[in-house]
Amino acid sequence: MDEFTDLKRTERVRNRTLDDVSKVFEKNAWDDVEWNDEQKQAAVEKVNFNSATPLSEEDSRDYLLNAGKHWESFYKKHNDQFFKLRKWLDSEFPEILEANSRLVESGNESDERVVVFETGCGAGSTVLPLLECVKKSFVYCCDFSEAAIALLKSRPQYDPAVCNAFVADLTEDSTDHWPVQPNSVDFVIMLFTLSAIRPEKMPAVIAHLVKFLKPGGQIFFRDYGQYDLAQLRFKPAQCAGENLYVRQDGTLAYFFTQEEVRNLFTNAGLKEEQNALDKRLIVNRKRNLLMHRMWIQCKFSKPKP
Numbered sequence: 243m244d245e246f247t248d249l250k251r252t253e254r255v256r257n258r259t260l261d262d263v264s265k266v267f268e269k270n271a272w273d274d275v276e277w278n279d280e281q282k283q284a285a286v287e288k289v290n291f292n293s294a295t296p297l298s299e300e301d302s303r304d305y306l307l308n309a310g311k312h313w314e315s316f317y318k319k320h321n322d323q324f325f326k327l328r329k330w331l332d333s334e335f336p337e338i339l340e341a342n343s344r345l346v347e348s349g350n351e352s353d354e355r356v357v358v359f360e361t362g363c364g365a366g367s368t369v370l371p372l373l374e375c376v377k378k379s380f381v382y383c384c385d386f387s388e389a390a391i392a393l394l395k396s397r398p399q400y401d402p403a404v405c406n407a408f409v410a411d412l413t414e415d416s417t418d419h420w421p422v423q424p425n426s427v428d429f430v431i432m433l434f435t436l437s438a439i440r441p442e443k444m445p446a447v448i449a450h451l452v453k454f455l456k457p458g459g460q461i462f463f464r465d466y467g468q469y470d471l472a473q474l475r476f477k478p479a480q481c482a483g484e485n486l487y488v489r490q491d492g493t494l495a496y497f498f499t500q501e502e503v504r505n506l507f508t509n510a511g512l513k514e515e516q517n518a519l520d521k522r523l524i525v526n527r528k529r530n531l532l533m534h535r536m537w538i539q540c541k542f543s544k545p546k547p
């Protein structure tokens with residue numbers, strides 16, 4: 243089955259509503275599952291507990307300042323086997339395919355393309371499905387891990403005629419040497435990348451992205467929400483700040499509230515188009531496990547003058 247067929251399949255299984263708790267093990271996942279007061283209280287207590295004993299200041303400094311080193315080791319260890327291909331791009335961000343269809347249907351013979359820029363692309367979990375289904379696209383993508391970019395470039399689907407993957411640190415002050423032109427990008431994609439960046443650098447990173455967007459262009463964002471299972475699972479002495487943790491492998495994970503994401507992007511001059519909390523209950527039927535995930539998904543647009 244090709245990626246595109248699989249994208250369509252993902253779309254069809256949305257809206258799985260859990261009306262009868264006794265049937266919870268009948269599906270692999272349920273959408274928009276509300277937490278009861280007891281669950282909310284338990285989550286707050288877990289976070290209070292795991293953040294009460296913080297990481298030492300020295301270790302925190304190392305992890306915050308040398309994030310690149312830890313991601314480089316991550317990709318050398320896992321290659322491209324860790325992050326699943328993002329096969330849901332079509333259903334969550336249909337705007338990209340719609341822009342592609344408009345170009346195809348216009349019969350325009352010119353070289354015009356939908357310009358996409360993925361930030362923190364890793365080894366290509368988003369770029370590869372994108373290249374497969376958005377035929378009239380040109381995709382820029384960057385990551386500060388040289389190993390990740392090398393893996394992506396080694397894939398047979400990687401075609402330099404329609405994709406430019408480059409090594410760059412999103413927290414750099416100057417982006418003048420990046421291959422992307424200001425005001426040239428239709429869609430910026432940022433999936434689970436901002437959470438890997440230390441909070442004081444987030445506004446500067448977003449300012450870079452705004453600069454590259456065309457007026458009318460959009461940023462698509464998806465990342466961890468506060469009280470996601472991943473946050474609750476941290477142990478004491480892994481917390482490097484409020485809602486900020488260091489994983490065993492040295493990589494950072496920040497857990498956002500919807501309001502924080504709103505403020506970060508609207509303060510950069512963008513208009514909020516979507517800000518949703520995706521409360522998903524994932525069911526592991528083999529192991530009888532229920533996992534409550536919290537992801538934030540947003541769309542922001544750059545106003546036209």
Ligand SMILES: C[S@@+](CC[C@H](N)C(=O)[O-])C[C@H]1O[C@@H](n2cnc3c(N)ncnc32)[C@H](O)[C@@H]1O
Pocket residue numbers: 309313325326361362363364365367368384385386387390410411412413432433434435438439
């Ligand atoms: C959690 S992974 C997500 C990868 C991919 N976006 C996905 O959703 O599968 C975070 C990615 O952000 C990259 N990253 C973290 N901080 C970065 C920075 N300052 N500049 C560029 N890339 C960064 C990491 O190397 C890693 O590939």
